[in-house]
Amino acid sequence: MSLFEISENVKLAREYALLGNYSSAVVCYQGVLEQIKKYLFSVRDSVLQQKWQQVWQEINEETRHVREIMTTLESFSMETPPSKPSSFNQDHDIMPVQVERRSSPCPVRRAPGPYKDNKPNTRLSAGPRAVRPSPRGPNGDKGKPQRGKEKKENSSKSKDDKSKADVSETEVKRFDRGGEDKDLVETLERDIISQNPNVKWDDIADLEEAKKLLKEAVVLPMWMPEFFKGIRRPWKGVLMVGPPGTGKTLLAKAVATECRTTFFNVSSSTLTSKYRGESEKLVRLLFEMARFYAPTTIFIDEIDSMCSRRGTSEEHEASRRVKAELLVQMDGVGGTSENDPSKMVMVLAATNFPWDIDEALRRRLEKRIYIPLPSAKGRVELLKISLKELELAHDVDLDKIAEQMEGYSGADITNVCRDASLMAMRRRIEGLTPEEIRNLSRDEMHMPTTMEDFETALKKVSKSVSAADLEKYEKWITEFGSC
Incomplete structure (x- = not known):
């Protein structure tokens, strides 16, 4: 994950929002929030961490605004137009007006930028809301709202509460003692x-x-x-x-x-x-x-x-x-x-x-x-792990090398392998000038490690744990161990 990728995903989410594709915009916003959440855990600088937390909160607020637009649109789509009556009295009734349905509101000209002056985002507008004219009585007074309309308003409120709960679930779980x-x-x-x-x-x-x-x-x-x-x-x-x-x-x-x-x-x-x-x-x-x-x-x-x-x-x-x-x-x-x-x-x-x-x-x-020193089998396994990326000559016998490393710790074995891997390079550059060393090609530096290199490295790298130290560890674990 890179900061460039986070920036590009934010741009993509805002483009979707501007084009009225709000569901895709919310998906992109959620991905950005997750990316920032993962990036936050890798930041060690407290000042930089606070800045990224502020960015996360602003993008979270921007996501909430887009969700509110989606909730508003869903409330429009839930409203069913009244059916045309078979007969009506012109003296007491009027023909109800049907509201024209729209797939999406007018596109918003610009989405708020979360990085500007660290100010909260302005509320996104979903365009003018179409209002259904309420039927009037014979004297021109407004009639009481229908029960169906009350139910629709309650359902839209519950959806709004649900969307807010979804936003709160995406927040980062953080320990806040205050x-x-x-x-x-x-x-x-x-x-x-x-x-x-x-x-x-x-x-x-x-x-x-x-x-x-x-x-x-x-x-x-x-x-x-x-x-x-x-x-x-x-x-x-x-x-x-x-x-x-x-x-x-x-x-x-x-x-x-x-x-x-x-x-x-x-x-x-x-x-x-x-x-x-x-x-x-x-x-x-x-x-x-x-x-x-x-x-x-x-x-x-x-x-x-x-x-x-x-x-x-x-x-x-x-x-x-x-x-x-x-x-x-x-x-x-x-x-x-x-x-x-x-x-x-x-x-x-x-x-x-x-x-x-x-x-x-x-x-x-x-x-x-x-945690003891490695056994003979363990030393062979350690050699294989340390040398898995190194090319070895045909005469290298790992079992023989492991026998000679009795009493070596895991770190000692790694040091022997590292020293042996450098032996061929030392022989190749011996007597060369710095300019000649820089001009060496990759093929010229391709030299497998031989058994002789390991023998030389074993003479240079000694074991770091003495027999007296081992005796102290074994005595303590015998007395207090709980394996």
Whole structure:
């Protein structure tokens, strides 16, 4: 979607309205409103976001005017002309006048522009309305309106109310706290991942147990709401523990892509403010917004930086208040999902230092799973995923390379593949001048990666996780794990 496409659709909608094709105009207007609604979620600048919200409101108002014209025309078409009487008395009756039907009113000369001076649009005129003359009595007095006419007026009012309800349904669902918290809400809304991270389960090698648990915690309650009730209610919190580079953040992105829930990506900087009392207010607003946009997943990366153990000498008073508010809000999340999984709010957290997490937070994160280093099979899958866009020489043996990478994390394997893919290019440009490098053709740079390149890369890139670190993780998960 581009801004040019939105502009062209607005022009098309107004052309339809000017030509009297109001039904097509409303369809185009609705498409424009949906496009602006999607574009709003991708805008991070609060000033620009406010401007686009103003544009959305003005185009919505313009759509409402066109709908009112359609309602007026429909009320005309509903009126049936009176039939000609077989006989009438010239002294007491007059022949009723038939109203000429028109397919559309006079075309409006110009539709109001929504971008001019940010002023509300002027009301579109549907042309002069034809009025049926009412029958008069013998003395020239106006007679009472007929009951049928009252019914027609009531039906036109109900249609008008219905059209207004349709317009209100197309409005963007937005959390509006109002008051002094408006800026804080806008700060948190910028962290909603509404755009697709484009990471699927198949893009993550190995980690079958972790993927199975996340599907059970997020996806299945949406598919089987009658089953996940009572003691089988969805998990309120999941903690992913493991060495750096094993795919914890990648799993969170896959949840955002595959589960299609509202996804909040929260870091410690998001919930930190220099003003006293504002940090805990941000935490409270975060969970209120999560319940409003439910079903929701709140992902907190490196949660140990926010919720380390309380009572230590290095702990600040403000940090303690933020932890207390986070614990209170997490304990209150489950009430919204016990009876209705569609209102579920789940906290998904990741950490490399689980032993530093507060005990109360560890209790609230009911599922604690270990994300280990990739196995031999997982390393082969990781190599295939990393090298799927790279041309390999015939002598490349992925199984042999995977054996030599024992103890490497997923990030380490990716670094080895990246370094090996650059080896052929380094050999080709060695000794060339900058001018000769710029003049190299695409065919000359077409060089497959060989087994020797991987051997050289393995000598340069070492593993980043030590055996002592692995022992600490395994000891913690044995003591506190809940797979």
